[in-house]
Amino acid sequence: MGGYTGKILRINLSEKIIKTEALNMELAKKYLSGRGLAGKMFTDEVPANVDAFSPENKVFIAAGALTGTNTPTSGRFMVVTKSPLNGTLAASNSGGYWGPQLKFAGYDMVVLEGKADAPVYLSIYDDKVEIKDAEHVWGKDVYETTSILKAEFGDDQAKVLTIGPGGENLSLMAAVMNDLYRAAGRNGVGAVMGSKNVKGIIVRGTGKVENANPEGTKVALSNVLKKIRENGVTGQGLPTYGTAVLVNIINENGVYPVNNFQEAYDPDADMISGETMAEKYLVKKDPCYRCPIACGRYCKWDEGEGGGPEYETVWVFGSNCGIHDYEAIHQANDLCNKLGLDTISVGATIAAGMELFQRGYIKPEELAGIPLEFGNAKGMVEWVRKIAYCEGLGAKMALGSYRLAESYGAPELSMSVKKQELPAYDPRGVQGHGLQYATSNRGGCHVRGYVISPEILGLPEKLDRFSLEGKATWVKIFQDLTAVIDSTGLCLFSSFALGLTDYTGLVNEITGFKYTDEELLACGERIWNNERLHNLRVGYTKADDTLPKRFLEDPIPDGPSKGHVHRLDELLPEYYSVRGWDKEGVPTPECISALGM
Amino acid sequence: MHVTIKLFATFRDGRPKVEIRELPEETCVKDILQSLGIAAEEVAICLVNGRDANEHSQLVDGDTLALFPPVGGG
Incomplete structure (x- = not known):
């Protein structure tokens, strides 16, 4: 067997019991790993009607069947749990380096059960797994927590996954962050970790992921690498401009939402495009594990520097809030990364708040002096912070745009489906x-x-x-x-760049399954x-x-x-x-x- | 007639982002590509007034032509 490690780490937080168990390979054959297998295990193990914040809910943090192999782009993992935002089977995906490191440590997934009686974090170094006190990092942001946990661990190769104040304060838009700037962003998965008093997981592995058929794998890998390099999108467009290259394309097609989807074309979109980012702010590419595409950005702006922003983030804090100030977009993105929040839902909720204010539902006296008009960049950035700390109207906003708009009797002003905010395409x-x-x-x-x-x-x-x-x-x-x-x-x-047959070839050569x-x-x-x-x-x-x-x-x-x-x-x-x-x-x-x- | 030409991504290297050109009637997209030194096969997305077009599309007064190399994201 290759690809899979064949082992699961199961942590009962209430009882402080750590155990490993074998991965059910029959289920894996049917549901692969990551989103599929963790989703199936969730539906088998957790009653559907469980309250997302109750100890009976579980969090499955699951690498994919090929995560951590030599396959290009194999850096991803999934956070699977019941969503506190909308009750769906949440499966939030993230990249970076954390997922491969979990595989190197010997695990396909970590299952968190129960609830710790005080803040804890998990430390995994191959088969040495510990539940550690996290009182000293509770309340700290993602960047600080990452550096403190790394210093305590004493190995710079270790990778940190953590929640920020957003997750601790149970914001329904809280993300699980890893490798500083990577987010399992959607569905409020960070709040479920917060409800279990789990601040984060630091992991270091010294093993490697095997391939079932090493020779066949070599051929399959060189084939897909060639396709990815030669494809115009993955070989040139995304590496050069990142995902924000979409700003102009989507806008020129007239499906680029402006002012909470009230319009679909922005004559000034180029001010915040991927091209403009590359020209004025890009410092370097920030790739995930084994990724030749390297769409991740690392930017510097007047008051700071850091990872991102992605297309969705640029749009949501930009045109969807009537804003063309790239500095403010960088600040809002950085705040979300730091505080552990989903940029799409946060920005879209602020945009919904702006429309509620525009139409007179939200009254000026509710704003505590913070502007909530479309186009007000300074106000937008401050609302991000108030959402993370649940201050004033920010507490209502932290529940997402649907609950916010519904509380004013105007749920139709939330641009969401099943209570989750829609992304950047009308x-x-x-x-x-x-x-x-x-x-x-x-x-x-x-x-x-x-x-x-x-x-x-x-x-x-x-x-x-x-x-x-x-x-x-x-x-x-x-x-x-x-x-x-x-x-x-x-x-x-x-x-x-790849099609179904390419994926079948990779999965078969690496896992040994014969799909x-x-x-x-x-x-x-x-x-x-x-x-x-x-x-x-x-x-x-x-x-x-x-x-x-x-x-x-x-x-x-x-x-x-x-x-x-x-x-x-x-x-x-x-x-x-x-x-x-x-x-x-x-x-x-x-x-x-x-x-x- | 007047046509607005917008270029994006790598098509901007050494070329203006946007220009308004005075052109003879019956000008096609391929005439413009030729004058810009862009081969038709380099163009992944070609829009005239935001609608799908191609190198053979004929332009009329007031049109906006937008040209993109292969780009994507999510």
Whole structure:
């Protein structure tokens, strides 16, 4: 066996019991690792109706089947738990170096159970695993905590995963951070760690991950490396400009949300584009483990320096808040990294707050002197801080845009799906991507099936973004393939250059499993259905597979996508049908049985 | 006629980000590519007024042409 270490580390925080157990390889064959296997273990072990903050909830921090191998982009891992933001089966992905280090230490995943009676952190050095007191770092930010834990550990090669004040204060937008600037950002997973009194996990491993077929692996690796290097997106576009290269592309297509999605074209977007970042702020690339793409940025601005920002972050603190001040965007990004918050949800919640203020729902006296108008950069940065520390109106905002807008009787002003904030693409001008938003198993998300790829970027082929034809099938295939990639521990961006057959080849050579393409993709479909079944168990229905009213009723007011609404009603029945679900969006017994679930 | 030409990413190397050109009627995208020294196969995304176009698309007065090399993200 290769790829997998075959071992799980299970920590009962209430009882302070640490044990290792063998990975269930039969389940792994069906659900791979990472998002898939951890998701399956979650649904097997944790009652669906558990309160996300109760000790009965569990956190699975799971590397992928290929994480830590020599495969390009194999630096990723998943944080899987019940989301406190929306009750879905949260699976938040992060890169960097922490995941590979966990594999080198000999573990495919860490399972956190129960609740520590006081703040603790975990220290893992191969098979030496300890639960340590974390009182002295509780309350400290991500950067400080990282350096203190490293100093205590006494080995600079150790990698730190930690929550910040956002997670400690149970913000529903709290991230789990690792390697300083990397985030398992979405679904509020950082708050679940906070609820268990776990500040972080430092890990150092001295082993290596084996390949089942070393010769075959060599050939497969050189093949995919060549494809990644020669592909225009992964070989040139992303390395040169990072993800923020999308600012201009998405804007020129007229699907770039402005002022909380009130508009979809920003004439000044170039002021905060990837090109502008490269020209004025970029110091160096900041790649993840074994990544030839190196889209990560390290920037310097007037008052500081640090990792990022990504496209989503630039957009959400920029145009979506009516802001074109790159300094403020860098500051807000840095604050989120430092305080352990999801940039997308925080920025989108501030934007929703701005619209609530614009329309008179939030009154000036609630602001304690901090401006909340679109375009006010200084105010925006201060609201990020107030959200992390739950100060004043910041406490309401820390619950996310849906609960904020609902508390003013205007939930329709939250641009979210299943209570999670939508990312930087207006669905009215990308019909397939909009269907993906509505059906994403974790709520508003762009990386559960990045249909922007065919609809805007022309990869693997160009689709008419306004057309409905074939979109339900495209969405299903993208969702299933993404579930596979997420569970291998490879970066989703590898898929700009690689196809299903490449992934099958890599998985087979490295793990020794013998999947056909169809069987591997079926793992993705199984993972998708497992997540869907969890959502149905917690009470989600067809009615929740929807988009904010604005997208269904109000045409885009201006720009290249002017006049379009999202035609979800026409797409959803076909989507259910290609998934093998009934008219209510429930997987049929035939579908479940065909998948061997 | 007047056409606005916008270039992005590496197409900006040694070329203006944006320019308004006076062009003869019936100018095609490929004529502009030629004058810019960009080969058609280097273009990944070609938009005229925000809608998909290609090298054979004919331009009219007031059009905005946007050209991108292969780029992506998420």
